Amino acid sequence: QQQVKQSPQSLIVQKGGIPIINCAYENTAFDYFPWYQQFPGKGPALLIAIRPDVSEKKEGRFTISFNKSAKQFSLHIMDSQPGDSATYFCAAWFPGTYKYIFGTGTRLKVLA
């Protein structure tokens, strides 16, 4: 299975809240898991990424938690701001290919 399942489809939080977006995969051959942020009218931009041999990675206010045994990973946004309002996509990379498999996206709205 080369799918990545993402939830929730949409999310609304207050400023300062910690939205959490979850992804799950089936194929244990996936070897790299990036998160992309997409603003309306723009292409996706790489936000943060993790390899499966690491359980957590932090970059600024963004944290990925990775659970290899459960084949799940999640994005946490600390102290969320209205400027974080965007669509977030998880993705997975399959070794030996040059393409990413994307989740269906989560539309995040952070209220001021």
Next chain:
Amino acid sequence: GAGVSQTPSNKVTEKGKYVELRCDPISGHTALYWYRQSLGQGPEFLIYFQGTGAADDSGLPNDRFFAVRPEGSVSTLKIQRTERGDSAVYLCASSLVAGGPGNEQFFGPGTRLTVL
């Protein structure tokens, strides 16, 4: 330098017509990718170029879709006999070299194709 650019930003056409979508990658990037993003979905891989050659076209949905990159820089995605189901945002991305980790793909803003 400039990022990945795509033209046109919007294209409206009628069912059965032929369209061309253009991508200008970041200068010096050898790898170029096309993705299709349908409404409410994530990008879906179409084709990947390494230099001038299509190294992986496994994502092209059918033979109405074709892409070229004749000089290893600009790429054109061509769609013949367009159908309403082809309506989507077509994204182009480029990377310095091909591959996954450490070879970030930089995306353009996309071309929104609407087939009436």
